[in-house]
Amino acid sequence: MSTPGPGRAAAAMTVKPASAGTLMRAFAAQKSLIGLLILMAVVTMLSPHFLTTDNLLIVLRQTSINAIIAFGMTFVILTAGIDLSVGSVLALTGAVCATLIGANFSLPIVLIATLLFGTALGAVSGLIVSIGRVQPFIATLVAMTALRGATLVFSGGRPIDAGEGVAADAFWYLGGGYLFGIPVPVILAGVVFLICWFVLSQMRFGRYVYAVGGSEQVARLAGINAGRVKVAVYAISGLMAALAGIVLTARLQSAQPTAGTSYELDAIAAVVVGGTSLMGGRGTLFGTLIGALIIGVLNNALNLLDVSSYYQMIAKGAVILLAVLVDSRGKATN
Amino acid sequence: MSKTLLELRNISKTFGDVRVLDGVSLRARAGRVLALVGENGAGKSTLMKIVTGIHQPDPGGEILFKDAPVAVVNPRQAIDLGIGIIHQELNLLPGLSVAENIFLGREPRRPFGPIDWPQMRSDTAGFLASLRQDHIDPRQPVERLGVGAQQMVEIARTLSQRAEVIIMDEPTDALTDVETAILFEVIRHLKAEGKAIIYISHRLGEIFAECDDVAVLRDGHLVYEGQVADLTEGQLIHHMVGRDITDQYPYAAQVPGPVRLEVKALTAQGISDISFIAHAGEVVGFAGLMGAGRTELGRAIYGANRAASGQILIDGHPRKMRCPSDGVRAGVAYVTEDRKSDGLIQPHAIRTNMALSALPTLSPGGVVRRAQERSVVDDYMRRFAVKAPNMEAEVRNLSGGNQQKVSLAKSLLTDPKVVILDEPTRGVDVGARREIYTLINEMKSRGLCVLLMSSDMPELLGLSDRILVLSQGRLTGTFARGEASQHAIMERAVA
Known part of the structure; x- marks a missing residue:
């Protein structure tokens, strides 16, 4: 006969229902998914052109660039930061990429150089935030402004052609090609999603990201180098912006100096609609994926329904507000 | 005996199941300094929070101001009655000037609303002069003053509120010896003006040198009240700690x-x-x-x-x-005194909190071994009898004791x-x-x-x-x- 130990006594006292927090989080993820499905159902009823393979592939392709940026943004926002510079990083890396293609460099070299450049740009923002102790909003606002200027200087304000050069055709494939009938940008976004998901949910670094966002002080006292984590998340965001820059430049066959303007807002919207808290420490990459799709479907639907672009912006604002309100109501009842 | 300005009768206070104060009665008299002493957690701060309207006493307790029963239901009312407090942590807005701090929320106005700056400055100068602190410029931002001078600004503020009872909560903790001497000079001056001062301190030397009366709290009870002159230091210490283990x-x-x-x-x-x-x-x-x-x-x-x-x-x-x-x-493992802000990430799960410090060993090659993590967390939850539905429960929903167990487990996990x-x-x-x-x-x-x-x-x-x-x-x-x-x-x- 064994006597009941303290563990068992505790188990007997366990009368509270399963963790409200876990349930809430699972539900929040579902909620944005439900939102997406409702949105798609409504659009299907309004337009016969929506639910076709061709159109859905267009939606995915149009979403892929924002999704890639938003995946990087998720890392930053999970640490309670923000990255306003992604649109400018996209433009500058795109310009560099187009220049290198035009200068007859081979494709792998161009890609690696561009991605490293974007990572370095992000890391600089991260260093300004962590070592310079500048508010993320301000640090990346500065980067956004300065890098846009750098892009204009670099390009002389003119588009840079990427349609010439030895690697031009292969390069185009990254933005406009298809693999197994699926647009290459969509496949890229999918692969990036899987990698980011693995890093955030399965790796030690992912835990550190959540911990720093949950409470930087606790994280530091637990022996985590919070500064290094911050530099890393901005570097990841820069890397993602550079990848998006490559895809966009490849698709357009040229780099526009004004490319990516206000992309940071779409990315932040996708993250927030996906249920990630701007206060940090809470959220999922899956939510961001759904958030990006909601925004993508919405854009597509408004075009299909022939809504003027002025009204589109109002509609988009309304949907984001609705999503965030539903999400914050869920949290308030927690 | 001089006139009693503030009298507390039978004050008790219960938080949840914990009785922090139990039937405390004491008096603060005009022109005298009352020392309020006791160990940490004896109830001094709670008592003063009741006097200043931050907390309400349990039914049955009474506060009398100049022999009339009063209800102090909020800090504003305490100020209006004439009870001022100088907190241990100074309560000044660093970017505002001395005058702005003293008259915050009560700025003198000209007709039609604008602030009467000359009036405010000259009043401030007057209060500072009455404390013999003429060297402090009313226009100076408070952040440029030393801690001692900031304390003088706080005292001037209570004077500007026409406080007759002034509570000082461990005022000399942050002061240099010179500043402390100035403070005592000001206290003697306030005494002479007929103010009643309640002086909270654990520095026995100061109490014997500067205070007239002493009240000792222990575990929420008043265990001694009398004149400082009737006590030795040894007797006072005995009153403060005298309980059996x-x-x-x-x-x-x-x-x-x-x-x-x-x-x-x-x-x-x-x-x-x-x-x-x-x-x-x-x-x-x-x-x-x-x-x-x-x-x-x-x-x-x-x-x-x-x-x-x-x-x-x-x-x-x-x-x-x-x-x-x-x-x-x-x-080395460190379990912090401040679980809420330093120890645990409140909105995160027990599992991720417990594993946080030990992640380097739980994730060889950077990938967290989830099964291993679950088993060690489960093991500690059992051994420490953490009362929670499961390891995904959020830490903030746990009781203080259970949070502390999670915090202990977190540090022990690093071996x-x-x-x-x-x-x-x-x-x-x-x-x-x-x-x-x-x-x-x-x-x-x-x-x-x-x-x-x-x-x-x-x-x-x-x-x-x-x-x-x-x-x-x-x-x-x-x-x-x-x-x-x-x-x-x-x-x-x-x-």
Whole structure:
């Protein structure tokens, strides 16, 4: 006969229902998914052109660039930061990429150089935030402004052609090609999603990201180098912006100096609609994926329904507000 | 006897199940300084919060101001009555000028609304002059003043509110000797003007030099009220600590092992020149009053505060502690006194909190071994009897005692050699306390070196093999178990 130990006594006292927090989080993820499905159902009823393979592939392709940026943004926002510079990083890396293609460099070299450049740009923002102790909003606002200027200087304000050069055709494939009938940008976004998901949910670094966002002080006292984590998340965001820059430049066959303007807002919207808290420490990459799709479907639907672009912006604002309100109501009842 | 300005009758206060104050009655008289003393947690602050309208007393208690019963339902009302308080942490807005701070929310106006700046400045100058602080410029931003001058600004503010009862909560803690002397001069001046002053302090020297009456609180009861002149220091200490230690502290006698930790002439923020050794299987208690440097010592050994000079040796090897990760690597664990803001990520799960410090070992190659993580977390939840539905429960939904167990488990998961426990039972209910004591003994039996920092003296006396006493950042006493008594420790702590 064994006597009941303290563990068992505790188990007997366990009368509270399963963790409200876990349930809430699972539900929040579902909620944005439900939102997406409702949105798609409504659009299907309004337009016969929506639910076709061709159109859905267009939606995915149009979403892929924002999704890639938003995946990087998720890392930053999970640490309670923000990255306003992604649109400018996209433009500058795109310009560099187009220049290198035009200068007859081979494709792998161009890609690696561009991605490293974007990572370095992000890391600089991260260093300004962590070592310079500048508010993320301000640090990346500065980067956004300065890098846009750098892009204009670099390009002389003119588009840079990427349609010439030895690697031009292969390069185009990254933005406009298809693999197994699926647009290459969509496949890229999918692969990036899987990698980011693995890093955030399965790796030690992912835990550190959540911990720093949950409470930087606790994280530091637990022996985590919070500064290094911050530099890393901005570097990841820069890397993602550079990848998006490559895809966009490849698709357009040229780099526009004004490319990516206000992309940071779409990315932040996708993250927030996906249920990630701007206060940090809470959220999922899956939510961001759904958030990006909601925004993508919405854009597509408004075009299909022939809504003027002025009204589109109002509609988009309304949907984001609705999503965030539903999400914050869920949290308030927690 | 001079006129009673403020009288408290039968004041009690209960928070949840805990009775913090039990039937306290006392008087503050015009032209006299009343010292309010007691150990940390005796109820001094709660009593003053009731007087200033932050808390309401339980039914049955009465506050009389100039012999008339009054209800102080909010801080505004206390101010309107003429009760002013100078808090331990100064309550000034650093960017605003002296005058703006003094008249905050009550700025003199000209017709149609604009602020009457000349009036405000000259009034401010008047109040400062009455405190003989003419050298403070009313237009100067408060942040440019020293701590002592800032305190004078606070006192001027209470005067501007026509306060007749002025409460000072450990006012000299942050002051230099010169500033302290000026403060006492001001206090004597206020006395002469017929104000009643309630002076909260744990510095016995000041009390005997400057105060007329003394009231001693212990565990929420008023245990002594009388004139300072009728007491000796020894008697006062006895009133402050006089309670019996029961066997609620399960001490496990054990022969200590080899030297685990050696601290040599350690100087860091808030501590200076501290040296001691601690053995495997030994609980070393650290006593001291608030601000004596216990937390700072713990943080310096862990690496959370950087040492200015001195050496830390673990198992005979000198270790550099520049940041907490150095501490973790060297085998030091630190359980913080402030669980809420330093110890646990409140909205995160028990599992991720517990595993946080130990992630380097739980994730070889960077990938977290989820199964291993779950099993060690599950193991600790069982052993520590953490009462929670499951390991995904959010920490913020747990009771203080259970949070503390999670915090303890988190530090033990790193497999440390030295564990620093900073106020491990603060805010923990009696039942969970007992469990935490058992865990401390268990650590001891496994050969860990435990540094126990606590303001709870019976707890320290009950669990420690040795007790070191800190006062104002210095080591002022060392007692072997058996030699130590509350009285002897208190004597060193106020040294």
